Amino acid sequence: MSYEALGDDDLPLKLRLMGLLWNLGWFVKPNVKLYRYQEGKRTTATFTDIDVLAIKLLPLQNPITAVCSAKSGKESDSAQIFWLSGVKSYFGASVAYYLRSKASLLTAKALCQKLDIIPLNEEQLQIMEERFRVRSEAVSSQLDLDTFKKIHDIFDGLKKIKLALYNYITERYWIDPINNQLLRLITAMKDLEDLSLDLGHKIYLRYYLSALFAIPLYRLVQTMVTVPSNVVRAELETALMGGELARSDREKMISAVKSYLREFAKLSTTSTIEIEKGIDFDSEFKRLIGDLSDLVISVVEHYPQAVYLPRMLDELAFQVARKPEQAARIEKVALPDLSQTDWKYAAKLTRDLLIFLQRIGALPSMESLM
Numbered sequence: 001m002s003y004e005a006l007g008d009d010d011l012p013l014k015l016r017l018m019g020l021l022w023n024l025g026w027f028v029k030p031n032v033k034l035y036r037y038q039e040g041k042r043t044t045a046t047f048t049d050i051d052v053l054a055i056k057l058l059p060l061q062n063p064i065t066a067v068c069s070a071k072s073g074k075e076s077d078s079a080q081i082f083w084l085s086g087v088k089s090y091f092g093a094s095v096a097y098y099l100r101s102k103a104s105l106l107t108a109k110a111l112c113q114k115l116d117i118i119p120l121n122e123e124q125l126q127i128m129e130e131r132f133r134v135r136s137e138a139v140s141s142q143l144d145l146d147t148f149k150k151i152h153d154i155f156d157g158l159k160k161i162k163l164a165l166y167n168y169i170t171e172r173y174w175i176d177p178i179n180n181q182l183l184r185l186i187t188a189m190k191d192l193e194d195l196s197l198d199l200g201h202k203i204y205l206r207y208y209l210s211a212l213f214a215i216p217l218y219r220l221v222q223t224m225v226t227v228p229s230n231v232v233r234a235e236l237e238t239a240l241m242g243g244e245l246a247r248s249d250r251e252k253m254i255s256a257v258k259s260y261l262r263e264f265a266k267l268s269t270t271s272t273i274e275i276e277k278g279i280d281f282d283s284e285f286k287r288l289i290g291d292l293s294d295l296v297i298s299v300v301e302h303y304p305q306a307v308y309l310p311r312m313l314d315e316l317a318f319q320v321a322r323k324p325e326q327a328a329r330i331e332k333v334a335l336p337d338l339s340q341t342d343w344k345y346a347a348k349l350t351r352d353l354l355i356f357l358q359r360i361g362a363l364p365s366m367e368s369l370m
Contacts, residue, residue, distance in 0.1 A: 003152040004031065010051065011145070013070040016125060017052050017099055018143050023132050026054040026066065027215070027310045028143075033171050034090070050087060052097075053174070057218050057307040060225070065093040072101040077108040085115040099125060143318070150321045154201045161195050173212060179240045181216040185209050186288075189362035200324035206363055207317035207330075214309040214353065221299045221306060233293040240289070288360055295356040298349065305345035309353065312346045 008014075018028040032050040052068035069084045081098055088096040096117045098108070105112075105119045112119040159166040165188055173181055189209050192202050220239060227235050299306045316335075320327045331354070335347050357363040 003148060003155045006149065006152055010070050010072050011148070013072050013099060013101060013122070014051055015143050015145065015148065016129065017068055017070050017097070018054075020125065020129055020132065021052070021054045021066070021068075022143070022311075025311075026056045027211075027314065028052060028054045030143075030148075032174055034087075034175070048083070048087060050091070055215065055310075057215070057310070059304050059307065060222070062222075063215070063219065064095065065091065066095045066097060067091055067093040068097040068099065070099040077105070078111060081108060081111050081115060081117060084117055088117070147318060147321055150324075151204075154204050154321065157197055157201055158195070158205065161197065162191065165191055169209065169212065178216040178219050182213065182220070183240065185213045186357075186360065186362050189213075189357065193364070200320065200327040203327040203330070204317055204320040204324075207313055207320060210353065210357060210363070211310045211313035211317060213357075214313055217295075217299070217353070218306055218309060221296055221303065224296055225300055225303055229297055232296055233289055236293050236296060237285075237289050240285075240292075291356055291359050295352060298352045302345050302349055306349055308346035309349055312350045313353070316350075 014030055018030060021028050030052055032053040034048050034050070050067050051070045052066075054066040054068065056064040056066075058064065067084065067087050069080055071080060077098075077100070084096050084098055087093075097120060098105075098112060098117050099120045099122075100108075101122045105121050108119055111117075155166065155170070168184060169188060173184070176184065189206055192205055192209075195202070197205075220236075223239065224232055224235060299309075316330055320330050323330075331351075335350065354363060
């Protein structure tokens with residue numbers, strides 16, 4: 001995800017498409033860059049970028065992912081459609097939308113149908129905007145150009161101060177496995193504390209990262225809906241370690257290191273080594289697992305409403321961007337309003353998630369900022 005494209009001629013069209021998808025229940029982000037990573041490291045090569053990425057969470061099935069191209073210029077339709085088909089395949093997306101500002105897509109329709117891409121022109125977009133924009137939810141639900149510019153400034157500040165963190169949340173996050181996403185976002189939120197960013201910008205980024213955190217959290221919860229509460233903790237530990245095989249390898253490595261140090265301690269005459277205390281790999285991890293298992297159980301209890309979590313937190317982030325003067329009070333200002341909408345059950349889950357992040361030190365309490 002990137003908010004860099006302020007001078008992009010296609011930006012107004014992208015924002016309209018994002019607004020439509022948001023109102024239809026999608027979690028949306030602009031300009032997701034796909035960089036090439038080799039052996040876990042970012043290279044200088046970029047594959048491409050997705051104009052709009054949209055994710056919809058549904059109970060008892062994998063998230064639906066949409067990749068979208070929004071073009072207002074004179075690009076070749078066939079070239080763009082083939083490009084979009086390749087991006088859809090590479091990203092493993094469920095659906096692809098090709099939006100063009102020109103009046104007719106008749107020549108591209110057959111190719112889109114062949115490649116399983118949904119074509120839209122600006123007239124069709126306007127019809128859907130008129131039909132679907134009005135909803136019962138009393139939320140702003142739109143990314144207008146002014147808000148985009150404010151978010152651009154926030155991310156630009158982060159990019160200048162902490163490039164590695166910026167690269168992760170705008171690029172690597174989207175291709176990481178679930179366990180890496182969860183653990184890295186926790187450290188990312190902790191990293192924000194020491195950065196010389198404006199307080200309102202920090203608060204925005206915390207909500208933004210919380211929204212990103214909610215997506216792999218929901219996917220993790222999907223694997224736990226049939227798991228008895230008394231074994232949730234063990235299942236979580238295995239999942240965060242990357243599966244049974246990775247967990248077994250990790251435990252063998254820890255055992256081997258401890259055995260080596262015990263032998264070394266026998267030969268050492270100048271110092272003593274407290275093996276169990278000195279090589280306590282698991283203490284912080286186990287504390288995290290304990291708090292996370294409580295959160296997962298809470299989410300499971302309201303599982304159908306948990307689909308709203310990423311969008312709820314994104315809405316809080318948007319409201320911080322729009323009203324930075326209320327940033328430190330946004331939970332008290334916004335959550336009561338949101339709880340009166342179709343998202344009312346998600347309001348409790350949002351609080352539970354934010355309390356979890358505060359408990360593990362990833363977020364300061366809002367009271368401490370007031």
